[in-house]
Amino acid sequence: xxxxxxxxxxxxxxxxxxxxxxxxxxxxxxxxxxxxxxxxxxxxxxxxxxxxxxxxxxxxxxxxxxxxxxxxxxxxxxxxxxxxxxxxxxxxxxxxxxxxxxxxxxxxxxxxxxxxxxxxxxxxxxxxxxxxxxxxxxx
Numbered sequence: 001x002x003x004x005x006x007x008x009x010x011x012x013x014x015x016x017x018x019x020x021x022x023x024x025x026x027x028x029x030x031x032x033x034x035x036x037x038x039x040x041x042x043x044x045x046x047x048x049x050x051x052x053x054x055x056x057x058x059x060x061x062x063x064x065x066x067x068x069x070x071x072x073x074x075x076x077x078x079x080x081x082x083x084x085x086x087x088x089x090x091x092x093x094x095x096x097x098x099x100x101x102x103x104x105x106x107x108x109x110x111x112x113x114x115x116x117x118x119x120x121x122x123x124x125x126x127x128x129x130x131x132x133x134x135x136x137x138x139x
Contacts, residue, residue, distance in 0.1 A: 001050070002057060002059075002063045003019070003048060004016055005046065005047045005048045005049055006039075006044050006049075007047065009029070009039070011030075012029060012036075013027065013028055013029065013030070014026070014029045015027075021108065023108040023110060025106075025108045050063065052066075063082065064082050067082040068081070068082075086107060086118075089106065089107065090106075090107050090109075090118040090119050091118060091119055091121075091122045092122075093106060093119075094118075094119035094122035094123050095122045095125075095126055097126060100112045100116060100119070103115045103118075103119060
């Protein structure tokens with residue numbers, strides 16, 4: 001995420017290659033008008049969207065520390081981390097009833113087992129609600 005910039009946007013798609021796995025992702029940002037508006041309003045003189053006050057890009061550990069500082073300033077719990085954003089995204093997609101394959105396409109996970117690890121509790125809750133709703137409808 002810290003390497004993403006305007007050069008990765010093509011016709012409403014964000015095209016990136018994950019550093020850790022080399023997985024190439026194309027994410028349909030044209031489907032999120034609010035995100036496009038934010039990107040359009042973001043200064044574009046840098047190669048990355050996220051820069052330090054100096055204008056230079058963040059390194060991985062630098063950004064994690066900065067993110068933690070922003071969370072502290074916002075009064076968020078210590079459990080809120082930059083890495084946790086991906087897990088939260090996976091959980092929210094699972095809560096919305098998305099399949100493991102859909103979630104992996106968004107998150108870039110190579111293994112569905114990893115997606116299941118992130119979404120197990122979300123799926124359990126959603127499925128329990130669906131089961132009770134269906135049972136109540138049949139009564």
